[in-house]
Amino acid sequence: MSEQSSTPLLDRVNSPADLKQFSDAQLGRLAHELREETIAAVSATGGHLGAGLGVIELTVAIHAVFDTPRDRLIWDVSHQSYPHKILTGRRDRMHTLRQKGGLSGFTKRSESPYDPFGAAHSSTSISAALGFAVARDLGGAPDYGIGDAIAVIGDGAMSGGMAFEALNNAGHLKKRLIVILNDNEMSIAPPVGAMSSYLSRLYAGAPFQELKAAAKGAVSLLPQPFQEGARRAKDMLKHMTVGGTLFEELGFSYVGPIDGHDMEQLLSVLRTVKARADGPVLIHAITKKGKGYHPAERRADRGHATARFDVVTGEQKKAPSNAPSYTKVFAQSLIQEAEADDKIVAVTAAMPDGTGLDLFAERFPARCFDVGIAEQHGVTFCAGLAAGGMKPFCAMYSTFLQRGYDQVVHDVAIQRLPVRFAIDRAGLVGADGATHAGAFDVAFLANLPGFVVMAAADEAELKHMVATAAAHDAGPIAFRYPRGEGVGVELPERGEVLEIGKAxxxxxxxxxxxxxxxxxxxxxxxxxxxxxxxxxxxxxxxxxxxxxxxxxxxxxxxxxxxxxxxxxxxxxxxxxxxxxxxxxxxxxxxxxxxxxxxxxxxxxxxxxxxxxxxxxxxxxxxxxxxxxxxxxxxxxxxxxxxxxxxx
The missing domain is CATH 3.40.50.920 (Rossmann fold)
Known part of the structure; x- marks a missing residue:
């Protein structure tokens, strides 16, 4: 007697077109199978887990309603695209994820026609989707043509200025464009969930141009307790009541908030938008990062990135090391310098854990700043801090510092401001591939007048370079160091200030x-x-x-x-x-x-x-x-x- 498959519906999916044969109830069960499959795949390879688990239902619903790859689905950052890869013919290669010759951990145009636009840095999806929408309307439809353009962007990525530049332009052009805001940070109370469920039914039944009026009326009809709840939820209700959301002001029809894990709501809203949208639409979906896997849900980062792990316990399988990571050496060295100098402050762009500044923040909470996914702002913020008499350390991955290059030139270098750039992930980084490689910072910094550029040969040298940067007030200075553990050299008690320009x-x-x-x-x-x-x-x-x-x-x-x-x-x-x-x-x-x-x-x-x-x-x-x-x-x-x- 053959063993019964634990994924009977998923086993029938070779491409998104196969989802059209399923009932809505079956799509809900498919989402459960897809979640289990994603957990199993990442447990064997490591990678980004929490983000993908948060969009399982959304991934199924989008592919069930729309006609990919003709409809262009663009995932912002795309670290949440593993479930999408499973549904788009790559299930049998998930064991190669992030490995040499295997599947990329992000979307990649050369990998599949279902990946119309590659990504790994944030805040790019709306711009790209708008490009597809305009290309469609101008007749630039290669291959199998261009249908709808759909961008899925997380609330974190919405802190990037580029996303708002794209929203502003899209609202002006008034092209049919669908943006789905994957909001996984807001703690939403049950009453708001009930309200959003009611609103979604109104959206499905009312003419599309009356959505805004329906939202207004829904709030007034709700019992008083439903209009209370969490402070942020109340703020959201207020904005919906007056009809003055930021997205509407930018020219978008705003739909939401809806429960991003409720398949019935998702299908209803997506079908309505597909049938009736005649301009730019923003769908606001509330989701939970790490949804459905308790070990991920209980982690502070909701299982954002993980090594291989045990599926039952969630315990990560990391190889032991006798040497500290370069990131940790940087953080501990900076803390040591800051204990002796109260002018030292630290700035990062949405990467406190990755840069080690979470440790600095524990010791000096008032002197550590996470500016969100906003590297341009972060660099100029540091320039202002330096001009104001502080000693800012701008800690960013090399690949992300690229996004703030104009500010490095215009706001830091030209003014010879002593901003200290701590450049993590220098060189080749492994499983994240080319999009995260720190290949270009030496070339683009060393050509700037007045810049000092250093690279640590080992963890002891890194400690010396942190001390050197702290002592350098003559202009901008940068030091770079790689991903991973050091080489195991003995660390000095304190870093020494190196003579500038001496090997x-x-x-x-x-x-x-x-x-x-x-x-x-x-x-x-x-x-x-x-x-x-x-x-x-x-x-x-x-x-x-x-x-x-x-x-x-x-x-x-x-x-x-x-x-x-x-x-x-x-x-x-x-x-x-x-x-x-x-x-x-x-x-x-x-x-x-x-x-x-x-x-x-x-x-x-x-x-x-x-x-x-x-x-x-x-x-x-x-x-x-x-x-x-x-x-x-x-x-x-x-x-x-x-x-x-x-x-």
Whole structure:
């Protein structure tokens, strides 16, 4: 006798078109199966869990009502798209999620026609959806045409200014566009749930142009107790009563709030909007992050991101480490500096846990600021703090600092304000892939006049760089460090203030000098051991600074060696380019110096483990060894790699 499937409805789904055969009641049961499938998939691979669990019913309802991929469904950030991937023909590949050669942890155009727009940074969905809507109306309908454009955006992403720029433009253009606000932060009382249920029935039955009037009338008909409740719920009722919501002022028809976990409400409202919308519409759905999985619901971040875990207990399966993470070393070092200097403040953009500033906030709650997903504001806020006499540390991931680059140039660098940029997730980051790689910060910061740019080779160096930044008042300064654990070096009791623009010698050798910038130093030393065994001991130096360069040391290394190699965890145009420019200006190449630079390749490296990504980037110890042998004419890189592979 065969074992009965625990997902009988989901087993019948090969594409969203299959959802059309299900009754509304069956769609509700399908949502339950999809939730269990999502939990099981993420438990095996790790990844973003809570956001996806919060939109299970919404995902099923959208695909059941609309006709994807002709209707373009765009997930903001898209870390909540795992259930969407399961329903769109990728269920059998979920075990490859966020792994080399596997499914991306975000939507990706090259992965599926059901992913019309790639994402991983927030607040972009409404702009993209509006682009699809305008393209549709102008006849730019490639492939299978463009139907509706639907953007699903979380309330956190709505704190990004770009989202409101898009809302403003969409309201002005008056194109048919559907925006679903996935509100998972508001604590909503049962009376409001009852009210929203009543309103949804009115929405389904009334002509679409009368939705606003129906909402007004519904409130007046409710019993008095239903008009009380939580403070935020009362505020929402007030706004609906006067008909003056921000979204309506921006030109949107506002529908909601509705219960984002009630399949009946969702289907009713979505069907009505699909049938009657003739302009931009915003549907406000209340959801619960981590919904339906108790271990996620009870976590402070609602299971936002997780390693592999036990499905029953929710306990994460993390590999033990003897070294602290770079993020934790930064946070503890900053706390130590702030204890001695009450002018030090810390700013982050919706990433207090990721940057370690949650620890700083516990110690100094009045001196720590989370500005939301608003990097542009965060940078200029820091500029204002600096101009006002404070010592701001702007802690952001490298990939997110890109969003505030104009402010870095215009508001910080030009005014030479001493903002300290703590740049986390520098270099390749692993499972989050190209969208989160910190590849470009050295290139885009080191070309700015007056900027100091540092990179830590290990966790002890990071501690020194925090102290150096705290002491630096002459202008902006930045220090970068990677994702993950340190290399296990002993940490000093306190960080030392480094001399600006001075490198440190690690090892004296001959013939070839390797100048390392960042944490590839550990790979350089592994390569050095292999080279020494071949009778070639390289000179090794830790540059520490990409700007200003240690010109004296670099020119001396160039004069004393046949070859000079730079290595960095950044893109072309960064540290190596600045060194090459220095050497060229001093005519060093005229005297026969052989120079090579090793940096990230001119491609976006797809997700894998960090080590696998650096192998793809040709920046492992073996690759450094091969580069040295090639530049010295001992063997070609291809010959060395072939020998290494054979060995």
């Amino acid at each position: 440190r010698m690690i090892q004296q050798g001959a013939r070839v000098a390797i100048l390392s910038f960042g944490t590839r130093l550990k790979e350089v030393m592994k390569a050095s051991e292999a080279l020494t065994a071949r009778g070639i001991t390289p000179t090794v130096a830790d540059a520490r600074f990409a700007k200003p360069l240690d010109e004296e040391l670099i020119l001396r290394l160039a004069a004393e060696h046949e070859a000079l190699i730079t290595i960095e965890e950044g893109a072309v145009g960064g540290f190596g380019s600045h060194v090459a420019h220095l050497l060229a200006e001093h005519g060093v190449f005229d005297h026969g110096l052989r120079f090579r630079s090793m940096e990230l390749p001119d491609v976006f490296v797809d997700q894998a483990t960090q080590d696998e990504m650096y192998d793809v980037a040709r920046m492992s110890a073996a690759d450094i060894e091969a580069k040295v042998l090639e530049v010295l004419g001992v063997a070609s890189v291809a010959q060395v790699r072939a020998a290494q592979t054979k060995g």
